[in-house]
Amino acid sequence: MLKFVKDHMATIEGxxxxxxxxLSIxxxxxxxxxxxxxxAKKDYINKVSxxxxxxQENN
Incomplete structure (x- = not known):
């Protein structure tokens, strides 16, 4: 199976x-x-955390 995939991939151009x-992405x-x-600003991190x-306190 692996040989088939390897051979098939070698035939695809580019x-x-x-x-x-x-890897770049x-x-x-x-x-x-x-x-x-x-x-990031510390106050933003504290607010989001x-x-x-x-x-929970509001419920």
Missing amino acids: IEIYPIIS FFLFFAVLFWWVFT KFPLDN
């Missing part, structure tokens, strides 16, 4: 770009997320 695109997403975490607790 397929070698898909792993590069996927993956890296870009986590790089942006990492940047956002370190640049209290949402679950505020919701």
Whole structure:
């Protein structure tokens, strides 16, 4: 089965770009997320972190 898939994938033109695109999207997403975490304002983080607790107190 694996040989069939490997042989079939080798016949598709331009397929070698898909792993590069996927890795680029993956890296870009986590790089942006990492940047956002370190640049987020502390008061915003504190406000958002209290949402679950505020919701319980209101019920």
